[in-house]
Structure formats: C-alpha cells, structure tokens
Amino acid sequence: MKLLWAVSALLLSCWRTDASTAPNIITEPHEVSNQTSAVLSCNLTDSSLPIKGSYWTLNGNILEDSVSADASPFTTRRLDKITHSNSGKYECVFKTEPQVKQMIEVKTLPHVVAYKHSEHGNENDKGVMVCVAHGHPLPTDWGWFKEEDSSRRQILNGTGDKYEIKSTPNKTILTINDLSIQDDIGDYTCLGTNELGPGSDEIHLRVRSRLAALWPFLGIVAEVIILVTIIFIYEKRRKPDEVNDDDDSGSAPLKSNSTANHKDKNVRQRNSN
Amino acid sequence: MTKVKSNSESRSEDVEGPDGGWGWVLLAALFVSTSLVFGLMRSLGVFFVEFVQYFEESSQAVSWISSTGLAAQQFFSPLGAALCNAYNARLVVMTGGFLAGLGLILASQATCLAHLYLTMGVISGLGWGLVFTPMVATVMANFTRRRTLALGLAFSSIGLSSFAFNPLFQLLVEMYTWRGALLILGGLSFNIVACGALIRPKKRSEAPAKVDPDSRSSCVAQLQRVSSYLELSLLCERPYITYTLAISLLNAGYFVPYFHLVAHSRQAGFSEYQAAFVMSAAGATDILGRVVSGWFADLRHFRLIHLLSFWTALAGVFIMLLPVSSLSGSYVALVAISLLYGFCSGALTSLAFAVVPLIVGVERMMGALGLLQLIESGAGLLGTPLSGLLKDITGNYMASFMVVGSFPILGTLTMATLPHFFSCTDSPPPQRRSLDDKDKGLNSELEQMNSLPSDTSSRIAE
Numbered sequence: 001m002k003l004l005w006a007v008s009a010l011l012l013s014c015w016r017t018d019a020s021t022a023p024n025i026i027t028e029p030h031e032v033s034n035q036t037s038a039v040l041s042c043n044l045t046d047s048s049l050p051i052k053g054s055y056w057t058l059n060g061n062i063l064e065d066s067v068s069a070d071a072s073p074f075t076t077r078r079l080d081k082i083t084h085s086n087s088g089k090y091e092c093v094f095k096t097e098p099q100v101k102q103m104i105e106v107k108t109l110p111h112v113v114a115y116k117h118s119e120h121g122n123e124n125d126k127g128v129m130v131c132v133a134h135g136h137p138l139p140t141d142w143g144w145f146k147e148e149d150s151s152r153r154q155i156l157n158g159t160g161d162k163y164e165i166k167s168t169p170n171k172t173i174l175t176i177n178d179l180s181i182q183d184d185i186g187d188y189t190c191l192g193t194n195e196l197g198p199g200s201d202e203i204h205l206r207v208r209s210r211l212a213a214l215w216p217f218l219g220i221v222a223e224v225i226i227l228v229t230i231i232f233i234y235e236k237r238r239k240p241d242e243v244n245d246d247d248d249s250g251s252a253p254l255k256s257n258s259t260a261n262h263k264d265k266n267v268r269q270r271n272s273n
Numbered sequence: 274m275t276k277v278k279s280n281s282e283s284r285s286e287d288v289e290g291p292d293g294g295w296g297w298v299l300l301a302a303l304f305v306s307t308s309l310v311f312g313l314m315r316s317l318g319v320f321f322v323e324f325v326q327y328f329e330e331s332s333q334a335v336s337w338i339s340s341t342g343l344a345a346q347q348f349f350s351p352l353g354a355a356l357c358n359a360y361n362a363r364l365v366v367m368t369g370g371f372l373a374g375l376g377l378i379l380a381s382q383a384t385c386l387a388h389l390y391l392t393m394g395v396i397s398g399l400g401w402g403l404v405f406t407p408m409v410a411t412v413m414a415n416f417t418r419r420r421t422l423a424l425g426l427a428f429s430s431i432g433l434s435s436f437a438f439n440p441l442f443q444l445l446v447e448m449y450t451w452r453g454a455l456l457i458l459g460g461l462s463f464n465i466v467a468c469g470a471l472i473r474p475k476k477r478s479e480a481p482a483k484v485d486p487d488s489r490s491s492c493v494a495q496l497q498r499v500s501s502y503l504e505l506s507l508l509c510e511r512p513y514i515t516y517t518l519a520i521s522l523l524n525a526g527y528f529v530p531y532f533h534l535v536a537h538s539r540q541a542g543f544s545e546y547q548a549a550f551v552m553s554a555a556g557a558t559d560i561l562g563r564v565v566s567g568w569f570a571d572l573r574h575f576r577l578i579h580l581l582s583f584w585t586a587l588a589g590v591f592i593m594l595l596p597v598s599s600l601s602g603s604y605v606a607l608v609a610i611s612l613l614y615g616f617c618s619g620a621l622t623s624l625a626f627a628v629v630p631l632i633v634g635v636e637r638m639m640g641a642l643g644l645l646q647l648i649e650s651g652a653g654l655l656g657t658p659l660s661g662l663l664k665d666i667t668g669n670y671m672a673s674f675m676v677v678g679s680f681p682i683l684g685t686l687t688m689a690t691l692p693h694f695f696s697c698t699d700s701p702p703p704q705r706r707s708l709d710d711k712d713k714g715l716n717s718e719l720e721q722m723n724s725l726p727s728d729t730s731s732r733i734a735e
Contacts, residue, residue, distance in 0.1 A: 122450055213453025220460035227467040235473070 023047035025092065025102035033107040034196050037080050040104050042092035044073035052095040059088040059136075084111035084135030110199035111135045112192045119203055121184075123210045127176045129203045131190035138169035139192030139199070147187040147202075155188075179207045295473065296415040296423070302468035303412045303427040306370070309465050310401045312434025313458065314342060317393075319442040323451040328386050338389050345398020346405065347650030353403040354410070354643025355502035362407045362639075363472040369403025370465025372396055377459035381452045393455075397462075404465055406646060409626060410639040411472050418571060420630075425567020425623035432560035432619075504633075504640025512632050512691055517645055519687035520625055521652035526680030527588050527618050529656045529673075530595060530611075531555070537670040538607065541599035551608055555615030562619025570624060577631060578694065581624040586685040588617035592678030596671040632691070656680065 026043040044051065054075045056066035066077060075092055087108040093101040111134045121127030133139050144165055145152040155174065157165040164175040172190055185207050191200040317339055324335045356365045376397030383389045409424070416423045445454035500506070507513045534555065538548035570580050591614035598606035626642065633641040656677060663673035688694065 120447070120450065122452075208448075208450065208453070213449040213456045216449075217456045217460040220457065221463060224460075224463040224467050227464075228470045231467065231470045 023049065023094075023096070023100050025094075025100060027092070027102050027104050029104070031105050031107070032079075032082065033105075034109070036082055038082060038106065039076055039078050040090055040092070040106075041074065041076040042094075042102055042104075044094050044100065047073070047096065047100075049096040054092060054094045057091045057093060058086070079106065082106060082108060084108055088136040105136070107137060107194075107196055108135050109197050110137075110139045110192045110194050112139070112190060112199035112201045114190065114201045114203045117201075117203055118206065120206050120208055121176070121179045122208050123179055123181055125179060127179050127184065127205055127207070129174045129176075129188055129190070129205065130171065131192070131201055131203075132171050133169070133192045133199065135194075135199075137194045139194045140169070141193040142167040142172040143191040143193075144172070144174045145189040145191065147189060152189060176205075181207045181209060292416050292418045296412070298471055299412050299415055300423050300427055302471045303408045303423075304430045306366070306404055306408050306465045306468040307427055308430040308434030308438075309462055310346070310373070310405055311431045312438050313462070314339060314346075314401075315431070315435040316438035316442050319439065319446055320451055320455070323446060324386070324389065327451070330386050334386060338386075338393050341390050341394030342398040342401070344650065344654075345395050346401040347646050347653075349399050349402030350406045350646035351503050351640070351643035353406045354504070354639045354641075355499065356403070357407045357410070357639050358502040358504075359498075361472075361474045362411050363469055363474050365407050366404050366411075366469030366472060367466045369400045369407075370463060370467075370469055371400070373400030373404065373465060374459040374462035376400060377455050377462055381455035381459065400462075400465075404469070406642045407639065408468070408472075410642050413627065413630060413638060414635055421570035421577065421623055421627045422564075422567040424627050425563040425565070425570075428622055429560045429563045429619075432556055432563075435556075502640065504637050504644060507633060507637065507641055507644060510633075513641065515687060515691050516628065516632055517648050519684040519691075520645060521649045522684035522687060523585055523621070523625070523681050524649040525652040525656040525659075526592065526677040526684075527585075527621065528653075529660050529677045530592055530614060532657055533660060533664070533670060533673065534595070534611065537596065537599065537674070540669060541607065542602065543599075543604060543607070547604060551611045554608055555611045555618075558612045558615035559619035562616035563623045565616075566620030567623040570627070576697070577624055577628050578688065578691065581621060581628055582685045582688050584617050584621040584624065585681045585688070588614060588621060589678045589681035589685070591617055592681070593675055595678075596669070596674045600671075 023044055024046045026045060028041045028043070029038070032038045032040070040056075042054075051071045051073055053067070053069040053071070055068065056063045056075070056077045063077075066075075068075070073094070075094075077090065077092070079086060087106045090104045090106060091101045092104070093099055112131055113134070115130040115132065119127060119129050129144075131142075142165070144155040144163075146155055155163050155165070157163065162177055164177070166173045166175075172192070174188065174190070176184055185205060188203045188205060189200050190203070191198050193199075321332065321335045321338070324330070324338075325332050328335075353365055353369065373396075376392045376395075376399075379396065380389055380392040383392060409427075412423055412427065413420055442454065442458075445457055448454075449457065531552070535548045535552050538551050539545065543551075566580070566584065570577055575583075591610055594610050595607070595614065598610040629641050629645065630638045660670075660673035660677045663676060664670050667673070
C-alpha cells in the first residue's frame, strides 16, 4: 500500500516537473464565435527556448503576411471583419526547437450559397438543386423547404420516390423526380445549421413543358413553307415571259442583227415571217 | 453566221452571268445558307458543354460530333456537285437543306452519343455538303465582273454569324434545354430550303450530256455518266491538280493558328482576357479581309491568281511571325501580327474559290469545287494534329507555328507552277473534250477577261 502511494507520488512529481518546463502558450481569446471582428493573440510563456520567429496558419495554410522573424514571445493577428472566408482554425506557431503552436477557432454562421439561383427542369424529367456551404464550422444539419403561400413546407428525404436529399457537410443536393408543372414550380430554400445557427439561400425552380420548344419550331417551319410558296408563285408568274424569250432565240433563223432580241415581240414575229 | 452569233450571245448570258439583278438575290441566299452551315457548325460549342454533362462522356468523345459533321460536309461535296450536274442545283440544295434540318431534329431526340454522331454528324453533314458547293458554284456562275466581291461578302457571313449565334444558342439552351434548342435549330436550317428555292433552274440544253451516243452497255454508260458528273476527268489535268495541291497545302496550315492562338498567348504570359481579345481581333479582321479582298480583286488591277499567291504568302509569313512577336513579350506586337494574319487569311478565302472557274471553266466549276473540297479536307485534317504534336514534343508553339506557316508558303510556290502564272493576262480555260466543240470553243473565248467588247467576240466566233 505504501509502495503504491510512493510510486504515484513519484509519477505525479515527474508530471509536474514536465509541466513546469514545457512551454505554455496562452491564447486570448480561446475561441471566437459570432463576432464581427477580433484580435487573436498568443503569448508564449514558461519557455527558455530561443524563438526565431513566429507565424500564423489558417486551416493548415501559412498566412504569408504573418510570418515574422521577431523573437518576441507575443504575437497577434487582427481580424477586422470576420466572414466565412476568414473563419476556421487559426494556429499561432513559434519557430522554436521543437515548434510549438496553439489553436484558436474562429466560428461563424454558415454561409450557404446555391449553385444557381434559378434552376430549370423538364416536365417528367428530374430537377436538381444544389447548395454549398462555406465557413467554419460546416453545417451539421441540412434541410430543404418549399415556400408555399405564406408558410414553408419541409421536404423530407424519401417521401415516396419524389424527393431525394443527399447531404455532405459542405454540399447538399435535392433531386425531384418526375417534375410536374402544377406542383413543382416555385421557390425552394436550403437551410444549413451549425452550432452557431442557420444559413440559407433560395432557389427558384422552373419546369418547362415538354412541348415548349415545339411552338417556335412550328412557327419557323410555317415561315419556311410560306417563303418557298411565295418564291415558286413569283417564279410561275414570271415564267411565261422567259419561255417566250427562249423560243424566239432558238427558232428564228432569219434575224438580221442581234438587236432584234431586245426589241419587243411584235418586231420579232414580223422578222421570222 | 448570225444564228451562230445569236446563239453564242444567249449562251454567253447563261455562262457569263448577268452580274446583277437576280445575282444579288442569289448572293443573299448564299449569305444565309453559308451562315446556317458554317456559322452553325462553329457555334455548336454551347451544346457540347450540355452533352458532356447530360451523357457523362468525355469532351473528346463529344467533339467528334463536329469533326464528323465537317468531314461529312467535305466528303459529300463532290456528290452534291455531281447531283447538280445530273439534275438541277435547286433540287439538290433544297434536299440538302431538308436533310440538314432533319439531322438536327432527329438529334434532339437522341438518347446516346452514337445517335448524335449519326444525326448531327452524318445526316446533317450530308445535307451541308449538298448545300454549300452547289450554292457557291451557282453564285459564281451568276457573277463575272464582281465574282470575288460577291464571294467575299458571302463568306463574311461565317464570321458574323458565329458572333451572333453563340449568344443566341446559349439563350436557346437556357430556355428550352438542348433538346428544344436542337429542334429549333433544325427549323432554322430549313430556311436553307427557301434559299435553294431561289435558284432559277437553268436551261442546260447540252451541257451535262457527255454520254457516248452509242451506249454499249448500261453499266459502262452509267459509270461514264457518273464520272462525267463528278468531273473525274479533272483529276487528269495538270492545272487543276496543281491548284488543288496548292489549296490543300494552304488548307493544312492557314487556319491552325485559330486553334492554338489562345493557348500560345497564355503561354507567352498574357492573361486570359488578353488572349481572348487576340482571337477576337483576328476574327474581326478576318471578316474585313474577306470583303476588302473581294472588292479589291474585282478592280482587276492584278490577276486573281497573283493576288491569291500574295495573300497566301503573306499569311504564311505572318503565321511564322506570330511566335516571334510574342518572344519579345510585347502584347502590342502580338495583337498587330494577329490582326494582319486574320486579314490575310480572310483575304485568301475569298479568292481561293474564285480562281477555280479561271482554271477549269465555268461549266465544269461545280464538279471542280466538289472535288477540291474533298481533297483539301484531307490536308486540313493534317494541320492541327501535326501542330499539336510539335507543340507536345518541343514544349512551345515556336516550332509548330513555323512548320504550319511554311505550308501556305509551299502552297504559293506550288501555285507558281501553274501554266501561264507569270503572264499578265489570264489564259483561257481549257476546252471541254465533248461533242459540242464549237460551242465550247465559243465559251472558252468568251470566258476571257471581260475587257473584250462583244463585237470582238463575235468576230472570233466567225
């Protein structure tokens, strides 16, 4: 029993000594959530190691403008406007041997954007609507709603064969099978929710009738038929004149000079007699 | 004597073309049908994006559709020419327009990529082949003095219509999906039928009947007739072969820069927009070049063949200068050379067809054009892959542009071996070896540069 106590005390003291010589980074604040701006700071304390410099990374990518060769144990990063593009996991890294770093999470509401705000689908075909999310953390929960009059109706996955929802943290796809013009035209909302709250966007779905292109096509065909008819009729009206000209030039052997061709018909007939 | 003369005069009107009046109407018809054939072909890129997405095929597989269409159009050109010789041009063009529209309408119902190859590629390509050569030959037959200007104006439609069709097709696809858009395009292609209806059937009393009067067996007679319709006898004539070879060499090179100019500009270090602007600038001067060269050629200061050699040589030189100009890194130099290149390549297109009747005569022009299209298309297939290969091997476009630029220059040198190239006046086209030699003799004399007044020609006829 006493042996056990001694061993545990020894272990505890070892751990305490480790803790006392390991570098400790104090971050301020620990976490940023739902703020419009912030100043992140890291303070490296309890370290006797030489500091060659420091830099910040965001989601693993080094931020070039934060690299400094300053040997100061205190480094800050200023975020004037926090949006989905600069949210994520920030790490302050001190160039020591070995490197030490600490992470600060900057969280925002999800920024949900639709690929296309106006989607088209064909009648009896399928319609696909896609929303993507940016920011950190990515939505854990996706929902699709159809706007009806004043309320919105949730679309549930697998209600019959009509609706299919496939979601990943950064993308959600709603597929509507067998589109119908009466029921499926309208506005759809995709809603992505993370721990801070929701973000949403709207898509307008238009359903084209199968025969929509038929009317312009028939119109153009009708126009072509009319044109061709007009051309043929115009030619038939002119044709009698041409036929006469050809006959005269071929069958009149006694023409005296070429100008006879250009005089009127009476003269020609007299000559051929 | 006088009968002969009056006959010759009336036939001269058939052969030489009135140069006005109905000719302008036919020119408008050629304008519309060329834009519906080539302008449409060049603007199909919008659909290819949709096809890749819908059929989930690679873009290379999808691009075969347009290659098939173009190949079919050029392959069936002699067929179109032969049918015109056998029947009349109006029937052939109207059938061609109908087939082109039909192909697109059937394509709108396609369920797999093979359907598209068959419909948009083969059927529409056949239709286009039946349309283009006959219409060009008909317009050329209707103009003499202003032939090149007419051709230049008509071919400028290609550039203009590809400008207009690209956004239009995008809009159609947006509103009606690609199926509906193809259906509407099929309807638009039916307008070619209306253009074909404008061709007045000519009274060709003796022209195509080069059949042996004592037809031994129907088989041999049929073959003889077919070969006469296709004008295969042209393949034995040195001037025609020389000219075809020259045009094939030209075709192998002169439009390759249009494919590679953007990539080359990007590689030279310019931005996407700058590269795209270089392309557009070349395209714009192409249109301008066609019209200006057509107008200038008809002023008759120089022989057509000399002008064509001039533009071809210049085009080759400018193609070679393209990589050199971007070597120095100067954007202005690249744009300037591209503008000049575009102008020259447009200029030579107007002339390339117009020279043909001077070599083979107006009567055989139809078949000659068909064969020319077929042969030059083979060479055209060579140019782009060759330059791509050179670029892959050497890593930049210098070698490929140099080689490709040498093709038009070789073509110019080949053209210099044409008979009577170095004389100052056009030689008369060769006489047809047919029964009516007397009339053909008259025709060839009348084919001389129209500086000869009519009474001189009548003295020759006597």
